[in-house]
Amino acid sequence: MLREWIVDVAKEMGGRGASLCTAIEGFGHTGKLHSSHFFELADQPTEIRMAITEDESEMLFKRLEV
Secondary structure, three states: OHHHHHHHHHHHOOOOOEEEEEOOEEEOOOOOEEEOOOOOOOOOOEEEEEOOOHHHHHHHHHHHHO
């Protein structure tokens, strides 16, 4: 899944830490409700927190643009 890939890339780039926090339900800036379902977890709300510098953050976002 994308969330695990992002954490793996941050680790490869030398990040000092990362955490994934998943939720049962939530909504974003559009107001659309996102929730996890038994058979489909793709829409499960996830927060990624990383211990990285601003430069590492910019490099990570450049990797995501590819």
